[in-house]
Amino acid sequence: MTPEISLSAGALSKSYVVQNIRTQALSDVSLTLHPGELSLISGPSGCGKSTLLSLMSGLSRPDQGWVHALGVDLGRLDDAKRDAFRLAHCGFVFQGFNLFPALNALEQVQIVLDYQGVPHSQAQRGAARALEMVGLGHRRHLRPAELSGGEKQRVAIARAIVKRPRLLFADEPTSALDSTNGAAVTDLLREIAHRSSAIVVCVSHDPRLIARADRVLEMEDGRLRHDRRGRSGLSFKEISP
Numbered sequence: 381m382t383p384e385i386s387l388s389a390g391a392l393s394k395s396y397v398v399q400n401i402r403t404q405a406l407s408d409v410s411l412t413l414h415p416g417e418l419s420l421i422s423g424p425s426g427c428g429k430s431t432l433l434s435l436m437s438g439l440s441r442p443d444q445g446w447v448h449a450l451g452v453d454l455g456r457l458d459d460a461k462r463d464a465f466r467l468a469h470c471g472f473v474f475q476g477f478n479l480f481p482a483l484n485a486l487e488q489v490q491i492v493l494d495y496q497g498v499p500h501s502q503a504q505r506g507a508a509r510a511l512e513m514v515g516l517g518h519r520r521h522l523r524p525a526e527l528s529g530g531e532k533q534r535v536a537i538a539r540a541i542v543k544r545p546r547l548l549f550a551d552e553p554t555s556a557l558d559s560t561n562g563a564a565v566t567d568l569l570r571e572i573a574h575r576s577s578a579i580v581v582c583v584s585h586d587p588r589l590i591a592r593a594d595r596v597l598e599m600e601d602g603r604l605r606h607d608r609r610g611r612s613g614l615s616f617k618e619i620s621p
């Protein structure tokens with residue numbers, strides 16, 4: 381049976397201690413994200429967006445609270461099992477693209493399936509399909525130095541979706557892009573959510589992206605403040621402190 385596509389967190393808190401000074405990055409955050417939607421986590425610098433993404437994706441552990449992903453309580457997994465969970469079910473897109481300079485676009489994407497032990501020709505077909513999905517089929521033989529910033533980010537997205545993850549996390553995926561490319565990348569992430577019924581979560585402090593998301597979660601001082609429908613603009617929920 382296919383597991384239900386679900387991602388929920390309850391009462392998440394996280395602080396960091398540096399040189400005996402404690403910073404409360406996240407305080408008592410609860411939320412449920414829905415499949416088939418692009419959810420945007422927005423808010424000013426330092427409000428806890430990346431920390432929330434990191435906890436929701438199992439990259440780090442909360443001080444308090446829980447995360448349930450695809451029916452799995454991530455807090456009950458040891459580090460090796462959380463790594464295996466992420467490898468199997470999560471895709472990641474970061475601001476800096478993180479592409480290998482020597483590999484062409486097809487190879488950048490294919491390497492993910494090679495690493496999973498998928499047979500070569502199947503991996504090549506899968507990588508080509510993912511590049512088609514992001515509109516880069518015709519650019520598959522180019523290396524990063526020969527691609528624009530927007531194209532590089534689309535290769536990074538193809539790499540993140542090639543194994544068809546149920547959960548896709550993007551941290552500031554548009555901050556290195558101009559507004560046209562930023563909008564195109566955001567639209568692509570939304571399209572991926574709609575087409576694949578994945579849960580797509582994007583962290584950004586770029587206010588221009590708010591109108592392009594299905595749902596906008598606004599953070600301030602480590603807390604969720606507003607939860608509203610972005611594109612329809614129909615519902616709006618104020619979260620009391």
Ligand SMILES: Nc1ncnc2c1ncn2[C@@H]1O[C@H](COP(=O)(O)OP(=O)(O)OP(=O)(O)O)[C@@H](O)[C@H]1O
Pocket residue numbers: 396397398403404405423424425426427428429430431432585
């Ligand atoms: N590894 C860390 N060590 C110490 N403090 C940290 C660490 N990571 C985050 N913080 C602090 O926690 C707070 C929240 O940081 P976080 O990166 O989650 O915010 P953010 O909203 O994503 O910020 P930005 O938009 O600038 O990326 C900030 O005060 C930050 O300085």
